[in-house]
Amino acid sequence: MRRVLIDDRLNFYKGNMHCHSTLSDxxxxxxxxxxxxxxxxxxxxxxxxxxxxxSHKELCDENFLALTACEISIKQFPEQSTLVNQSMxxxxxxxxxxxxxxxxxIFYSTVADHYSTPEDKAKLVEKFGDNHREYSADGICDxxxxxxxxxxxxxxxxxxxxxxxxxxxSKYNGLWGVEIFNTxxxxxGIYEYDINVFDDMLRSGKRIMASCGxxxxxxxxxxxxxxxxxxxxxxxxxxxxxxxxxxxxxxxxSSAPIIHSLYVEDKKVYITCSDAEMITYSTAGRRAxxxxxxxxxxxxxxxxxxxxxxxxxxxxxxxxRGRRANTQAYxxxxxxxx
Numbered sequence: 001m002r003r004v005l006i007d008d009r010l011n012f013y014k015g016n017m018h019c020h021s022t023l024s025d026x027x028x029x030x031x032x033x034x035x036x037x038x039x040x041x042x043x044x045x046x047x048x049x050x051x052x053x054x055s056h057k058e059l060c061d062e063n064f065l066a067l068t069a070c071e072i073s074i075k076q077f078p079e080q081s082t083l084v085n086q087s088m089x090x091x092x093x094x095x096x097x098x099x100x101x102x103x104x105x106i107f108y109s110t111v112a113d114h115y116s117t118p119e120d121k122a123k124l125v126e127k128f129g130d131n132h133r134e135y136s137a138d139g140i141c142d143x144x145x146x147x148x149x150x151x152x153x154x155x156x157x158x159x160x161x162x163x164x165x166x167x168x169x170s171k172y173n174g175l176w177g178v179e180i181f182n183t184x185x186x187x188x189g190i191y192e193y194d195i196n197v198f199d200d201m202l203r204s205g206k207r208i209m210a211s212c213g214x215x216x217x218x219x220x221x222x223x224x225x226x227x228x229x230x231x232x233x234x235x236x237x238x239x240x241x242x243x244x245x246x247x248x249x250x251x252x253x254s255s256a257p258i259i260h261s262l263y264v265e266d267k268k269v270y271i272t273c274s275d276a277e278m279i280t281y282s283t284a285g286r287r288a289x290x291x292x293x294x295x296x297x298x299x300x301x302x303x304x305x306x307x308x309x310x311x312x313x314x315x316x317x318x319x320x321r322g323r324r325a326n327t328q329a330y331x332x333x334x335x336x337x338x
Contacts, residue, residue, distance in 0.1 A: 006262035013043035018213025024049035027218040051112040068097035092157040137171035177209035183227030184215035254325035284311025
């Protein structure tokens with residue numbers, strides 16, 4: 001029986017899950033972000049401004065969506081700036097609202113809010129309180145739990161830039177996803193391709209999605225835009241459909257290559273994709289496999305045997321410039337028993 005994981009009969013919608021506007025420290029207004037990304041073929045963006053939650057439903061139309069989202073920071077030393085204390089550990093989390101109209105700023109903090117007027121701060125404190133964010137495993141897990149209870153799903157952002165390691169992020173429970181690629185951090189000089197963090201979390205038993213985002217601020221033009229994207233696989237472009245696809249892993253992440261289809265049948269996984277130098281099959285253990293271009297002939301198809309001892313598998317498509325598309329991880333017990 002065939003199990004379809006990426007369905008070429010459905011539509012594909014390209015999105016940026018992490019960007020900043022003039023409402024925090026970005027150089028482009030929300031409207032300018034929409035225009036820039038729509039002109040590059042994106043169908044949706046999440047405007048994740050710092051420490052304030054906004055709905056941008058005014059940007060939505062039949063061909064474009066803006067997800068209701070924000071990025072919150074939890075610092076070792078809340079009063080200090082990461083621009084000053086360059087060795088301070090931080091944890092940045094993107095919160096995505098399942099409901100477009102959910103603007104409950106439940107983690108609002110005057111210490112973290114550097115962008116609101118004093119009058120707006122007073123109104124927000126009156127409505128949501130002035131919340132302390134504790135930099136500890138328990139404190140961060142509590143934020144993730146409360147976010148889930150209030151209708152948000154949470155992504156863990158740019159671990160390398162945050163200076164966190166396995167002893168930190170392995171304790172974060174309840175996350176929806178982890179950024180495995182971040183354009184802004186990457187062009188800034190830190191190689192933020194975190195597939196090993198993804199594997200660390202998976203191997204520790206966490207059911208977690210691979211995500212990515214430009215994290216663009218556009219202070220130097222567009223150099224931190226259009227470097228990575230999620231490709232959502234669903235039937236229609238609507239807020240509910242895109243959120244459902246994200247929650248159920250019906251998407252892949254990429255910095256250029258395209259995946260056309262992915263399915264499992266008779267204990268084999270089959271993938272079709274854009275022309276690539278290599279397609280790899282990785283698992284929870286050491287068993288792995290690959291196909292690669294030979295004699296100048298690129299590959300756009302591969303099939304790999306699945307072993308029940310693999311734990312999970314995921315596939316990477318790598319083009320001639322080293323750019324990658326990464327599937328989600330699929331757990332063998334779930335794939336072969338359905």
